[in-house]
Amino acid sequence: MPDAIQQVEPQNSAPPSFTRSGVWHGMRLTVPFSISAFPFGVAFGAAAGAVMPPGDATLMSALVFAGSAQFAVLGLWTMPLPLVALTLTALLVNARHVVMGAALHPFFAGLPRRWVMLMAAGMTDGGWAITMQEVTRGRRDLGILAGTIIMQWPVWVGGTLLGALIGSAGLDPKRWGLDVLIAGVFATTVIGLYRGRGDILPWLAAIGGTAGALLWLPGNWYILIGGACAGLAGLWRHDK
């Protein structure tokens, strides 16, 4: 998750490249992220396995490959599936990628566009942070981003499959605290995102908007309204 991304312009560094040693370097730097991705994958699989078959959970991890969005839709995963709400939730939770990609873009200007787009398709929060750190130090190697994907995707998908097989064994999700697991993932993520007092007002606005939407509106509007309230509060605070 980016915080206050400055548009750092590449300067005095080597031209962008895509090398094998970059891939290895990216893979090495990603090891700590892989280690934590596995239990999170198992946790997602177990929580998902309680509401959908393991095949669906594993397909989701393979194709969507975005932990927060995947956890976020679990609460909405009831038949008949609310397709619009599910898609919209994934869009809102992942909107941060737009800012992250925009920050990374200048460092790879000059490489073939389809290489950059192919690697962007697998960009995670961790992969972005590692790549951003390396390119700002002058190592503009797209292979680093590739390495982060190689070290995270199989772990996330494999962890999901294992967790989903456990979770589908007829667990009572509440008895095993899986609802608290999902809420806890988001609560701890939010705390990890805290960057200073500027975040407090937007978060309070999100709480207020969500509470209002839950009380007075049907369906799942609270996600859109909570997100919009925080976005607007963040804008308003800076405009003063």
Place this chain on the structure above:
Amino acid sequence: MTSDLIGLNWISVAAIVGMAVVTLATRLGGFWLMGNVTITPGIERFLRHMAGGVLVAIVTAAAMNGDEAMWAGLAAAIAAMLILRKPMTAIALGMAIAVGLRQFLI
């Protein structure tokens, strides 16, 4: 039984593919936009705060719809995260408290 395990009926696959398509769009969007239009600081701030707000909304909804065990577990996880800064430990503690409460008290 087999189909229960594998799943993959058309509506679930449609939901997963829909999520995958919009997620891909967000991942490519920043790279694509930078080649064509500029992302103003205002748009950047809105997107960044909205992302946090969506997560806050999910936690708020879980708390409002939850039982006493959810409140205790969530409060414990938040407190542990504030003190320890270790997400896994904090979540595990919250789960353990909720499971214990549901097992023995509620």
